[in-house]
Amino acid sequence: MDKLVKIDPKKTTDRIVNFLKTEFKDRKKKVAILGMSGGIDSVTCAFLCKKADLKLYAVNLPYKKQSVKDSLLIEKNLSLPQKQILTINIGSSVDAQVKELKKNTDIDMFDKGNIMARQRMIVQYALAKKLNGLVVGTENLSEYWLAYFTTHGDGAYDIAPIANLLKTQVYEIAKYLGVPEKIIKSAPSAGLWKNQTDENELGFSYFDADPIIHLYKVRGFSKQKIIKNYSFDKNLVEKVIERIDATQFKREYPPKCVINQK
Numbered sequence: 055m056d057k058l059v060k061i062d063p064k065k066t067t068d069r070i071v072n073f074l075k076t077e078f079k080d081r082k083k084k085v086a087i088l089g090m091s092g093g094i095d096s097v098t099c100a101f102l103c104k105k106a107d108l109k110l111y112a113v114n115l116p117y118k119k120q121s122v123k124d125s126l127l128i129e130k131n132l133s134l135p136q137k138q139i140l141t142i143n144i145g146s147s148v149d150a151q152v153k154e155l156k157k158n159t160d161i162d163m164f165d166k167g168n169i170m171a172r173q174r175m176i177v178q179y180a181l182a183k184k185l186n187g188l189v190v191g192t193e194n195l196s197e198y199w200l201a202y203f204t205t206h207g208d209g210a211y212d213i214a215p216i217a218n219l220l221k222t223q224v225y226e227i228a229k230y231l232g233v234p235e236k237i238i239k240s241a242p243s244a245g246l247w248k249n250q251t252d253e254n255e256l257g258f259s260y261f262d263a264d265p266i267i268h269l270y271k272v273r274g275f276s277k278q279k280i281i282k283n284y285s286f287d288k289n290l291v292e293k294v295i296e297r298i299d300a301t302q303f304k305r306e307y308p309p310k311c312v313i314n315q316k
Contacts, residue, residue, distance in 0.1 A: 058265040061223050063230035067102070070215050070227075074106035077213055078188065085109045085187030087178050089208075092124030094237055095192040095216065098224055101231040102215050103190060104132050111138045113181060115174040118145035124237065131234070140181070144173045171207025188212040196221040196260050199267050200294075201301030202252060209304075220267060221260035256297070258290060266294045 078084060086108040090096050103110045112129045114122040122141060129139045148170050155161050178189045191211025193203055195218055203209035216224055228238055241251045253259050266286060269275045277295050281288050 056222070056261075056265040059220050059222055059268050061219075061226055063226045066219070066223070067105070067227055067230055070102055071106045074102065074108065074213070074215055078106070078108060081188065083186065083188050085111060085182075085185045086190050087111050087113060087182045087185065087187045088190045089113050089115055089174055089178050089192070090122075090125040090129065091192075092122070092128070092237065093192075093240065094221075094224060094228055094233070095194055096125075097128050097233050097237050098228045098231065099190055099192050099215055100128060100132060101228075101233060105231070109138070109187075110134060111140060111181065111185060111187065113178060114139075114141040115144050115177060116141070117148060117170055118143065124240075128234070128237070142177050144170060144177065147173050147176075168204045168207060171204035175207050175210050182212070190215065191217065193217055194219050194221050194224050196264055196267060198305065199271050199298050200256060200263070201297070201304040202256065203304075205304060220264040222264045258293060262286075262290060263294045266291055267298070270295055270298065 074086075078086070086103045088096060088100055088103060088110060090100065090112045100110060100112060110132070112125070112132075112134055114125050116122050126139070126141075148166070151169055151173070152161055152166055155165075175189070181187070182189050189210075189212045191208070191214040193208060193211070193214055194216050197203050198217065216227070219227065225238060241253065256263070265284075266280060269280050269284070270277070275283075277291060280286065280295075281291050
């Protein structure tokens, strides 16, 4: 792990757990609704919720025959009661939406992937309303700055325990918490279509990008300063920063017209 983004996993974990306990208490909530993908982010969030003594509802949201085997294994390892392990297939809902949309416009696999991400959030918010809980987001800081999320999909949540951790830092927390090695070694993926991986879509790995993200967005260094003072590949620096700059619109609140009503 690059020393630029090294963290103390114990101190960081304790801080996140205290944050969860405080926020849930302040909002008078005890139930955490967490969409489980079987990936490092959702699994780490599940471990953190359990460590914070929250009543965790693990929600598996497969599309058609998508496997939930890894998620179910984690949920059993966390000793969750069966009633707190939910599997809700989004296949029919997504297909119905795609079918109707195709009557009016073209839909490609990216459009369908966004529909899947948003449908999963629809389910989680419905459960949160029913169970008087909060939807726990699994977004990390790398995904945020690289805009690797679906607006109103996985980019929507009530509380975000790992939102200020870079992806490589999430791995450190996962190892400290005892997340199974199989999950840690799996290639990061949103699971929206077959053989999809984050790094194939981004064109670089989180391990390579995270130190650049840290310098550019956390420390506020310019692209020129990063290239001059650090031994990163120049093309990689430009590629990472270009993506951050080009996707700023995804991190902004929708503009509202100001009307003076005094």
